[in-house]
Amino acid sequence: MKNDPKYLKLLSNRFPNAAQVGKEIILLEALLSLPKSPELFISDIHGEHETFQHMLRNGSGLIRQKISDLFSETLSEKDLRRLAALIYYPHEKLQIIKRENNDWENFYTSTIKRLLSIAYELTSIYTKRKIDRLLSRDYGLIISELLQGEALGERKSAYNERLLRTVMEIGACDKLIIALAEFIQRIAISKIHVIGDIYDRGPGAETVMDSLIDYHAVDIQWGNHDIVWMGAASGSLACMANVIRLSLRYANTDTLEKGYGINLIPLASFALEHYKEDKSLIFNPKVNAEDLLNESEHWLNRIMHKAISIIQFKLEEQLIDRRPDFRLTHRKMLSNINFDTGEILIEGKTYALKDTYFPTIDPADPTKLSKEEQDLVAQLSESFQHSKRLKEHVQFLFEKGSMYHISNDCLLFHGSIPIDKNGDLALVEMLGKKLKGREYLDFLDKIAREAFSGMVGTAENDLAVDMMWYLWAGPQSPLFGKDKMTTFERYFINDPSIHQEAKGYYYYYRDDTATVNKILEDFGLDAENSIIINGHVPVVVKKGENPIKANGKLIVIDGGFAKAYQSETGIAGYTLIFDDLGKQIIAHLPFESTEKAIEDEIDILSSETLYSYSDKPLKVADIRDGDKIKSMIEDLKDLLSCYRSGLLTERFQPLES
Numbered sequence: 001m002k003n004d005p006k007y008l009k010l011l012s013n014r015f016p017n018a019a020q021v022g023k024e025i026i027l028l029e030a031l032l033s034l035p036k037s038p039e040l041f042i043s044d045i046h047g048e049h050e051t052f053q054h055m056l057r058n059g060s061g062l063i064r065q066k067i068s069d070l071f072s073e074t075l076s077e078k079d080l081r082r083l084a085a086l087i088y089y090p091h092e093k094l095q096i097i098k099r100e101n102n103d104w105e106n107f108y109t110s111t112i113k114r115l116l117s118i119a120y121e122l123t124s125i126y127t128k129r130k131i132d133r134l135l136s137r138d139y140g141l142i143i144s145e146l147l148q149g150e151a152l153g154e155r156k157s158a159y160n161e162r163l164l165r166t167v168m169e170i171g172a173c174d175k176l177i178i179a180l181a182e183f184i185q186r187i188a189i190s191k192i193h194v195i196g197d198i199y200d201r202g203p204g205a206e207t208v209m210d211s212l213i214d215y216h217a218v219d220i221q222w223g224n225h226d227i228v229w230m231g232a233a234s235g236s237l238a239c240m241a242n243v244i245r246l247s248l249r250y251a252n253t254d255t256l257e258k259g260y261g262i263n264l265i266p267l268a269s270f271a272l273e274h275y276k277e278d279k280s281l282i283f284n285p286k287v288n289a290e291d292l293l294n295e296s297e298h299w300l301n302r303i304m305h306k307a308i309s310i311i312q313f314k315l316e317e318q319l320i321d322r323r324p325d326f327r328l329t330h331r332k333m334l335s336n337i338n339f340d341t342g343e344i345l346i347e348g349k350t351y352a353l354k355d356t357y358f359p360t361i362d363p364a365d366p367t368k369l370s371k372e373e374q375d376l377v378a379q380l381s382e383s384f385q386h387s388k389r390l391k392e393h394v395q396f397l398f399e400k401g402s403m404y405h406i407s408n409d410c411l412l413f414h415g416s417i418p419i420d421k422n423g424d425l426a427l428v429e430m431l432g433k434k435l436k437g438r439e440y441l442d443f444l445d446k447i448a449r450e451a452f453s454g455m456v457g458t459a460e461n462d463l464a465v466d467m468m469w470y471l472w473a474g475p476q477s478p479l480f481g482k483d484k485m486t487t488f489e490r491y492f493i494n495d496p497s498i499h500q501e502a503k504g505y506y507y508y509y510r511d512d513t514a515t516v517n518k519i520l521e522d523f524g525l526d527a528e529n530s531i532i533i534n535g536h537v538p539v540v541v542k543k544g545e546n547p548i549k550a551n552g553k554l555i556v557i558d559g560g561f562a563k564a565y566q567s568e569t570g571i572a573g574y575t576l577i578f579d580d581l582g583k584q585i586i587a588h589l590p591f592e593s594t595e596k597a598i599e600d601e602i603d604i605l606s607s608e609t610l611y612s613y614s615d616k617p618l619k620v621a622d623i624r625d626g627d628k629i630k631s632m633i634e635d636l637k638d639l640l641s642c643y644r645s646g647l648l649t650e651r652f653q654p655l656e657s
Contacts, residue, residue, distance in 0.1 A: 003638045008648065011639050017650035018643040025636050027127065028629050032621040035125040035580035037190035038062060039407065041557055042575045043414065043535025045194070046225070047202025047255060048561035050594050053211055057088040059188030060575045061586055063118070066188075070117055083114060085598060090181035092598045094174055108173040112164060115180040119143070120150040122187045125580070134186045134216060139179035142167070186216060193407060195535040195557065196223025196414030196479070198397075201250040202561065205229075206259030209393040212400075220401035223414040223535065224472055224479040227448070231468030232384055233394040234451040237377055238319050238469040240384055241312035248305035251285035251298075260390040266379045267304050270372060275303040280355040282491055283309065310360060311377060313488060316469070317367040323466055325431055326474060333488040334366040344492070351493045398452055403445040403478065404438075404523070408578065408623045409530040411523050413441070416481035416506035416536070423505070423515040425522055428476050431463070437522035441478060444471065481506060481536065507537070516553040531583075533557060533576060547574050547585055555585065580617040 015021045040060050045052045058064060064084050071080060086093045101107050123131050135143055142163065149160035167176050192215060199205040212218050222230070228246075231239030244267070247253045256262040283306040285298070313334050320328045336345045342356040360370050369377065384390065404413040417437060418426035425436040435443050447464045448471065454461035471477045473485040482501040489498045509515040517527035532554040539547045539556050547556045557574040577584045620626045642648040 003635055005642075005647075008635075008639050008642055011635060012642075012648055012651075015636065015639060017652055018640055021636050021640045021643065025633055025640070027129070028633050028636070031127055032619065032626055032629060034127070034620050036408075036578075036618040036620055036623055037125050038188065038577055038579040039191045039193060040189045040575060040577060041193045041195060041410075041412070041533050043195035044197040044223070044538075044558045044573065045202070045205075045208055045561050046197055046200035047205035047208065047252075049202065049204030049207035049211075051561050052208050054088065054594065054597055055575070055588075056189075056192075056211060056215070057185050058084070059185065060577060062188050062577065063087055063184060066118055066121055070121065071114065083111075086111070086177070087115070087118070087181045087184050089594070089598045090178040094177060096598070104173075105168065108168060108177075109164065111177060112167075112173070112180065115177065115184065116146050116150055119180060119184050119187065120147055122184060123147060126187070126190075131187070135183060136179045139176055142176065143180060143183060191217040191219075191407075193405065193410075193412055193533075194218065194220045195412050195533060196221050197225045197535060198223070199229045199255075200225040201246065201252060203252050203254045204259070205255050206389065206393065209396065213393075213396050218400055219405050219407070220397060221405050221412050221414050222397065222401050222403060222448070222479065224477070226397060226401070227468060227479055228472040229390075230394050230397055230448065230452065231465070231472060233387075233390055234465055234468055235381070235385070235456065236451070236465045236468045237381060238312065238315040238466075239472060240381060241308055241315050241377075242469075242472065244308045244380070245305065245312050248301055248308060249286055251287045251301050260384075260387040262380070262383045262387060262390075264304070266376055267308060268300060270376045271300070271303040271307040274359050274372070275307055275357075278303055278306060278357050278359075280306070280357055282355050307360075309487075309491065310358065311369065311373055314361075314367045314369055314373070315377075316473075319466055319469060321367070323463075323470075326470055328474070331484060332367075334361065337363075337366065339363040339366075346489070346493075346498065351495060351498065353492045354494060355492055394452065398449060403441040403448070406523065406525065406624075408625055409525060410578070411520060411525060411530060411532045413478065413532075414535050415477075415479045416504055416510075416534075417441075417478055417519050418476060419505040419509050419515060421505055423509045423512055423518075425518060426505070430476060431467075437519065438524070444478070475504075479536075503537075510534075510554050510556075511549045513550045513553055516550040520553070527553075531555060539574065541587075555583075557585070580619070582618070 015024060038059070042052075042055065042060070064080075067080055067084055067087075071083070075083070082093075082097070086097065097107065098104070131147075132140070132144065135141075146160055146163060149157065149163075167173055192212070194212065198208050198212075198220070212220070220226075228239045228242050232243045244256065244262075244264070247256050253264060257264055281302070283302045285301050285305065317332045317334055320326060320332055330347065333344065333346075337353070338344070339356075339358070339361070342353050343350050344353055360373055362368060362370075404411065406412070418428050418440065420426040427434050427436045428440050430440070430443070433443065444467075447467045450461060451464035451468050454464060471479050473480060475483050481504045483504070484501060486499050486501055493499075516532060519532065520527040520530045531552070534554065534556050535558045537556065538558045539545045548554075549556065555576060557576050561573060573588055575586045575588065577586060620629065639648070643650050
């Protein structure tokens with residue numbers, strides 16, 4: 001017996017007698033023989049909730065593939081599309097189909113039977129325990145009985161027919177179809193791995209978060225755009241200012257105002273008071289003018305954008321001054337402006353400023369917030385701290401998220417790992433420590449959790465809160481991965497050469513097998529059989545870029561959801577499916593709209609890249625999850641021995657009288 005008796009005693013609380021232990025061993029042994037279930041790897045959603053939700057509904061193309069496998073010889077392409085749309089959007093599509101169809105009985109019968117066939121195929125790789133967990137509360141038992149009928153065929157056909165006839169007689173067909181469609185959506189993908197950047201410029205990051213919270217199995221690897229929101233929720237004023245600035249830069253404040261109830265009226269009032277006379281256009285939002293309601297809104301957005309940007313630059317320089325360990329003094333901008341000449345000195349060179357209207361800056365103390373700015377920042381911060389929905393979402397990001405994650409020999413992280421010029425893991429000096437690779441990411445993960453959950457007002461928590469901003473913009477942040485964030489330069493200086501943000505050595509070496517293997521080994525993985533999956537940097541297919549790096553050891557799946565990137569990349573990004581057949585990289589074309597998906601039955605068009613197919617179908621026993629199950633079986637066998645030898649006393653529930 002290899003286990004500590006104390007551990008076995010704790011385990012006995014879950015399995016209080018030999019019979020329950022034996023049952024669990026039998027179920028786990030059987031689970032090892034099942035095919036590996038599909039995992040979906042997705043990244044860089046950037047708040048594009050419609051595209052993301054459609055991808056959840058269609059299982060990143062797996063549901064349509066299953067429909068074609070089952071019905072391509074019996075249904076027309078039009079009917080295949082209609083069936084797919086019904087599964088993706090059952091509530092809306094049912095209403096349209098019913099308006100166009102008079103033979104309801106035939107429609108209901110044929111549709112339910114087809115949905116059952118799809119559900120039966122998808123559930124064939126799962127245990128009954130898992131299936132029952134994913135069934136709806138209202139119609140779960142009915143669906144379970146119907147699925148059992150699918151398995152038994154003729155022997156239970158009369159029973160199934162009677163069930164369906166009764167469902168029709170009581171007018172419950174719509175509800176059963178909806179329950180079946182939603183069950184198919186849930187069962188198509190066993191787990192979702194979100195490799196960062198849920199947030200950014202898109203209009204519905206909060207809706208994406210709601211969908212993830214509702215999903216049955218998900219993990220998240222934080223991206224730079226996630227960490228800045230997490231920092232804002234943790235009390236970082238610099239992160240908060242960045243979040244507001246980015247929202248105004250893309251004229252999209254829905255997530256702030258409607259999603260999280262952040263009151264921007266104080267900012268609007270402040271901007272009207274101090275920037276009303278500002279004629280500069282450099283803070284115009286980066287959207288088409290027709291996307292804004294009117295010229296007045298365009299103007300108000302611009303002056304609010306400038307007002308919060310100046311506040312951001314002040315807050316960041318204050319942070320740089322109080323954290324000399326960050327070694328970012330060279331990134332102080334306001335302190336290097338000559339307000340008499342309208343010029344700035346950056347790294348020994350003088351540049352003219354495009355805009356010199358700074359009504360809230362005191363040239364004698366340029367980083368000091370004015371009294372009105374202090375009051376505004378306090379109001380905005382209070383709004384962030386009192387947003388219940390934001391707090392719940394960030395809590396979920398901490399519960400399900402981390403700097404990196406290992407799943408079935410796949411190392412997942414959003415951005416990069418610090419690498420030196422020789423392609424080795426770089427030793428990073430941070431806050432008095434020298435760390436590299438996994439140790440460094442573990443250190444940063446711990447700091448992020450301290451920022452959100454630590455005791456407010458302590459020196460440790462204050463430092464952690466400031467580190468959240470460093471994780472957003474610092475040169476040694478694995479989430480950012482560049483030498484500097486040139487926000488100020490892009491706004492105020494014409495010279496494009498100073499706008500450049502040099503990527504770290506990781507991006508030079510990520511196509512080098514030796515470097516990738518060093519990273520995998522540092523994280524405790526067998527380099528021969530493991531891979532890295534990244535997001536963060538879009539794959540520019542138009543220029544011949546390939547998502548597969550380092551001879552297949554590293555995969556880049558920037559989702560490409562952000563519409564702004566799609567014209568540059570040529571596609572709407574990649575997802576990766578890992579199932580019993582192996583790994584499939586799916587290239588996606590842009591999603592038009594939910595309305596077109598429902599009414600015109602237009603799906604996200606995609607194509608497969610055959611990346612890594614297994615010689616034989618993978619079983620649960622073949623993957624790392626299987627190793628955990630095998631370890632659990634050994635623990636349970638030790639517990640069983642303890643019960644049988646009398647080292648532990650069995651406990652039984654008394655029979656009800």
